[in-house]
Amino acid sequence: MSAGADTGLSKGAQREKNRVTVASLAAAVCLTAAKLAAGLATGSLGLLAEAAHSALDTVASVITFFSVRVAGRPADENHPYGHGRVENLSAVVQGVLLLGTAAWVLSESIGRIFFEPVAVQVSVWAFVVMGVSVAVDLWRSRMLYRVARRHGSRALEADALNFRADMFSSSVVIIGLALSAYGASVGGGGWFLERADAFAALLVGLFILGKAGQLAMRSVNVLLDLAPVELQGRISRGAESVSGVVETRRVRLRESGHRKFADIVVSVPRTVSAAEAHGISERVEETVRYIDGRTESVVHVEPVATEAETMAEAIHGIAQEMGFRTHHERVQRAGGSYEATLHVEVDPALTLGEAHERASGLGDEIRRQEPRIARVNSHIEVAEPDPEERERVDADHPELVEEIRRAVAGSGTEASCHEVRLYRHKGPEDAETGALDAVLHCDFPPRMGVGEVHLRTEHVERTLRAGLPALEQVVIHAEPAAG
Template sequence: MTLAASKPAGTDQAQNSAMKRRVALQSMLAASCMTALKLAAGLISGSLGVLSDAAHSGLDLAGSGITFFSVRVSDKPADEDHSYGHGKVENLSAFFEAGLMAISCAWIIWEAIQRIRSNTFELRYSIWPVLVLLTSICVDFWRSRELRRVAEHTGSPALATDAFHFASDIWASLAVLCGLLATWAGVALHIDWLRYADPVAAIFVSIMILRITTQLTREAVGVLMDQIPAETRMRVIREAERVPGVLAVEQARVRRSGPKYFADLTLALPRSFTFEHTGELVRAATEAVHRALPQADVVIHTVPRQGRAESIFDRIRAVAARNNVAVHDLSVQSHHGKLHVELHVELDETMRLLEAHSFVSGLEAEILREAPEIDSVLTHIESEPATIEQPEEIVEEDRRIEKALRASAARYNDIIDVHQILVGRTAEHITLSCHCTLPDDLSMHRVHEIITALEDSFKLDCPEVHRVTIHPEPVTDNTR
């Protein structure tokens, strides 16, 4: 089977960075040309609308310069001083661009009102303003589409604002063109009120741009203040809660820096989960968050919590895990309505009895606090092996022990055979391990009974064997 190699994430980022810089530079050059042409056309015609449009384009030029600078800086990787990267410079750029647009609109409105009040303006007829405005509309349409396409592809707020700049220029140029033509028509047809079409068009365009600029400013400030739509955060929480094993999302924080999102989550998981299982679940939760926020930087913190359906056995094992000890042969009995717990605890074989007893007493007290319904706890202390054994082999004696094991196994009808018998010796003990084949459909309770009975029977025949380890396996998985 052939696996398709995936494109490295760094490659996509480099391509996006190059694309952003390219369109930002093109926008800056286009804004430079159109500003110069509109300024010349406005001076030739004396049209406030054309001059206001030139001022608007001039501020667009400044905004495009800021955008070009910001996309270069925002793509720098995180460093010691900017652990979240430099993405917010794009949001800062969008804020400044919106501010420049607001200033230009305010100046245009003020100048238009002054012209209407003074009634002293006069337009000079020329074809150049019309040609310049038509050219501007075509260029702005081309640039706005290209900028919007790249902004959507890369998630760049600076390019999105720049795209709006050029789109607003289209409407501004159309309004100015209509106002200019209406004013000329008013003079030619002696319709006095049409003389005000040019400044009125300038006011109309400015108010329209101010309205959208306010929205852009609010969005830029919101991102700079780490504001995020509530639905975005809830979408992240819902995706994380769908991961099997997650009890709850106790905390979720989402922030945006430029085109990139950062998500920090605290997940409550069953305390019975192992580290390895928790690691797998964290990976699954990260993938779930990426379904809501693709390419997001995700950090997940996990906290152990009591499961929804924990048994008394689960709670006892949770106490043992919290104290970093292994327990086995755990049993809970009810005597006269009171619960009595017995368990085996493995402790370091080098630990002294006084220290071991003190530890176990604390463990028992913690179990009683964790499960108040328990009346008493009895703990059998075992040593946890910490050294590698080096067994010796004595062939004749090993054969005798193996023969005794097979004889013991023959006493039980459910035992099909025993194999892979290994007898080992250390300086102090003799040990034996083997595999035992049993019918597939036996319950684990019955399997345990048979294995225990075999161990007891064998030790009666060979009391010198200190430890017996028997691995049960079904007939269908017998790998002899």
């Protein structure tokens, strides 16, 4: 994930979330008023419990209305992961409010069942109000759940589950009212029918209690960074499937509103370059986005030794781990053991004693990690300085250019030069010595093996430096001959 990534919602998504929360709020206000009026008119505790429940839904809708606006804000300096957890916090508040409502409903229902039964005056309007309530809750739950799934909103999902559950509680109240009406029509109908409305309220209270606990716990778990284990495992397996990844060492997940954030540690062969390691980390991030489009990841790469690496690659990897720049690593068999040679670049400001001590320490570490290597021979050289300025001078030395062409053609390597460039460094000492660098573009048979071409280019370089003392450095660029 790039630094400073905007974890807010798009404007279109935010408008859609705002629209459904306003619609839900308006419906909650209307239902609360209707249930309260019907409950007071009939004396039904079930209706009053539903009115209280709807009133809490209204408060919850207000909380959701504001929380989705805050959660939609993009990340800033003080909130690098965005403001999404406001939705989780609002869901906790909703759960606490529902617990309070459940406690009141349970207390009243138990009182009416065992201590002070209250006669309920059932009317047709009570059934009409509750029937409308079921239809409105069905509409609200579908609308909110669809938008919650589309945009990963915890607050809207909480509201959707809340209203879906309200349909059950409203149905229970309707059954209680029907039993109370039947009891009244037959002249009492016994102990249970006289208290059917209170029993319905008791069921509603228990239902609200369970729903509130579930809602609060889910949101608290998010706020406490409880990791989604199933997604964690999928990300771990997905990262290991990326080419170049040796293993997934750690996956840490956290949620924030509609987003998830993953910190992933993977190991890669220590022989890969920094650019290759970066490419592997980007492929892991792409894999995570494919697994879960709402998860943003930061990938940390750790180098490790692998069984597939050669001893020369192992030497290069060990040197990199110790902060050395090396090249020309070679391992050869000497008797019953192996002997390694390598070029070690050091700071030119070091003394020979300091450079030798560093190179010796590298050799000790190589032998420790690779016990098969009995001896390490290091060639100490200064690190490549900043590029020096030089001028092209082959036009001033046509005779030397022709000599080089003839020497290459007569070297017995099947090579021919189609381009020769000569350069002179601009330092005063170079002007005095007249030393030149030569860059040759030479053609070789296209079917010749690379190893053979390398040997032949080395032979050409030795031949030129031996026969033409004016050449200080010779670089040969091998190309396949046309035709």
